[in-house]
Amino acid sequence: MLMIFFHMIVYFIKTHGELNQLKNHHIIYLQNNGYLPKYGNKSSGKGFKNFELLNALKKFQEFAGLPTTGVLDLITVKKFNQPRCGMEDKFSNLRPKRYVTQGGKWHKKLLTFQILNYSNDLSKNQIDKTIKDAFHKWEAVSRLKFTERSNGIADIKIKFTRSNHGDPYPFDGPGGTLAHAFYPGTHDLSGDIHFDDDELFTLNTMEGKDLSWVVLHELGHSLGLEHSHEKGAIMYPWYERHDGREIVLHEDDIEGIQFLYGIPDNEKHSHDKNQPSRCVEKIDAVTIDQRGYVTVISKGFVYTFDNKLDLSEQPVSLHAKFNNIKEIDASFTKINGHIIYIHADKFWEYNGDRLIKGPILTKNIGFTADMVNLDGAVRWHLNKRVYFFKGNKYWRFNEKTYRIDPDYPKLIRDFWIGVPDNIDGVFEWTNNYLYFFKG
Numbered sequence: 001m002l003m004i005f006f007h008m009i010v011y012f013i014k015t016h017g018e019l020n021q022l023k024n025h026h027i028i029y030l031q032n033n034g035y036l037p038k039y040g041n042k043s044s045g046k047g048f049k050n051f052e053l054l055n056a057l058k059k060f061q062e063f064a065g066l067p068t069t070g071v072l073d074l075i076t077v078k079k080f081n082q083p084r085c086g087m088e089d090k091f092s093n094l095r096p097k098r099y100v101t102q103g104g105k106w107h108k109k110l111l112t113f114q115i116l117n118y119s120n121d122l123s124k125n126q127i128d129k130t131i132k133d134a135f136h137k138w139e140a141v142s143r144l145k146f147t148e149r150s151n152g153i154a155d156i157k158i159k160f161t162r163s164n165h166g167d168p169y170p171f172d173g174p175g176g177t178l179a180h181a182f183y184p185g186t187h188d189l190s191g192d193i194h195f196d197d198d199e200l201f202t203l204n205t206m207e208g209k210d211l212s213w214v215v216l217h218e219l220g221h222s223l224g225l226e227h228s229h230e231k232g233a234i235m236y237p238w239y240e241r242h243d244g245r246e247i248v249l250h251e252d253d254i255e256g257i258q259f260l261y262g263i264p265d266n267e268k269h270s271h272d273k274n275q276p277s278r279c280v281e282k283i284d285a286v287t288i289d290q291r292g293y294v295t296v297i298s299k300g301f302v303y304t305f306d307n308k309l310d311l312s313e314q315p316v317s318l319h320a321k322f323n324n325i326k327e328i329d330a331s332f333t334k335i336n337g338h339i340i341y342i343h344a345d346k347f348w349e350y351n352g353d354r355l356i357k358g359p360i361l362t363k364n365i366g367f368t369a370d371m372v373n374l375d376g377a378v379r380w381h382l383n384k385r386v387y388f389f390k391g392n393k394y395w396r397f398n399e400k401t402y403r404i405d406p407d408y409p410k411l412i413r414d415f416w417i418g419v420p421d422n423i424d425g426v427f428e429w430t431n432n433y434l435y436f437f438k439g
Contacts, residue, residue, distance in 0.1 A: 034088025114154035171196040330377035
């Protein structure tokens with residue numbers, strides 16, 4: 001069961017920046033937020049070496065958008081003291097832009113919600129409007145629809161509560177945990193949002209905690225989004241005081257929710273069919289070049305992302321990029337840096353935008369008839385082999401012999417634990433992890 005929660009802890013520390021001034025509570029803070037592991041004797045903040053602490057502090061600074069000095073300077077201490085969401089931060093840059101998707105999502109577009117009770121800090125009408133406004137903001141930029149239910153079963157249940165309140169994460173009174181939410185899933189608590197009613201929730205004031213921001217942020221988690229390191233995004237983990245201006249979704253939040261659930265129907269219908277979507281909705285093929293640039297093929301367009309996974313240029317049509325390829329099913333990068341693009345029973349080899357050879361029949365390199373129209377391909381650094389995926393099977397290819405290895409195909413489930421059948425794409429990021437895409 002996954003959950004997220006808000007917390008604030010005040011730390012006192014000298015500020016001339018020596019690493020040995022990291023106190024146990026700082027280390028536990030870094031553990032609780034994903035910057036240090038929690039296992040064995042390290043679960044209590046002890047047993048770490050100096051280089052581990054230094055790396056953790058630098059990761060913290062980097063994610064927060066601070067100078068990565070590795071020292072406890074004033075701005076770093078201030079960020080330690082700032083209220084924030086207690087869900088662990090993720091460091092993989094593997095995402096279109098900066099948002100992060102949790103991996104879970106609702107497998108339906110119509111969701112129901114129910115407000116179980118109210119806080120005394122604000123009127124019932126104020127709370128109703130604030131919560132409904134938050135749902136409307138996420139609905140306006142995605143294909144999701146939300147309906148309120150006054151009783152019965154609902155996907156997302158919202159309540160104000162205190163201390164021990166029926167889940168494993170008790171609240172701790174004023175000045176600590178603000179709220180927590182549960183990610184999409186099949187557990188009874190999945191999607192639910194709880195607010196600590198010992199906190200002072202306000203609207204449009206510098207006092208207390210602005211309920212508009214807390215609801216909008218928590219709802220993002222309920223829909224499957226994790227934290228973004230983009231300052232200004234609603235999914236940025238640190239709470240900022242607000243000056244009365246309307247709290248709105250950032251472009252990064254919008255791209256994240258559209259990655260999970262697609263663009264709104266009205267926006268989708270307004271697109272010219274010959275224009276690319278601003279969001280990659282479905283991956284046809286994906287690969288990475290030697291610079292760390294990622295090429296994604298989606299619905300007849302080519303998207304190129306730089307080594308920080310920011311879009312490096314405007315999407316172009318597949319025909320404009322490769323004038324002799326109409327469709328691409330899979331792609332991978334060879335050991336020499338050239339990229340192989342595969343469609344149906346043919347392949348092409350490119351060096352950047354320059355065609356080296358092709359089209360060539362895939363049967364000339366040992367492809368069998370059941371390898372037509374692949375789902376994905378990737379070259380794995382561990383054994384320097386290329387893997388092809390289709391349906392529930394995979395094949396291993398030897399670049400040196402230019403042949404499929406003996407005893408293949410094999411079933412995906414027997415080796416690639418947790419990887420579904422019928423993937424959309426796969427590639428290996430610069431952190432040497434393989435990432436599979438589906439849906």
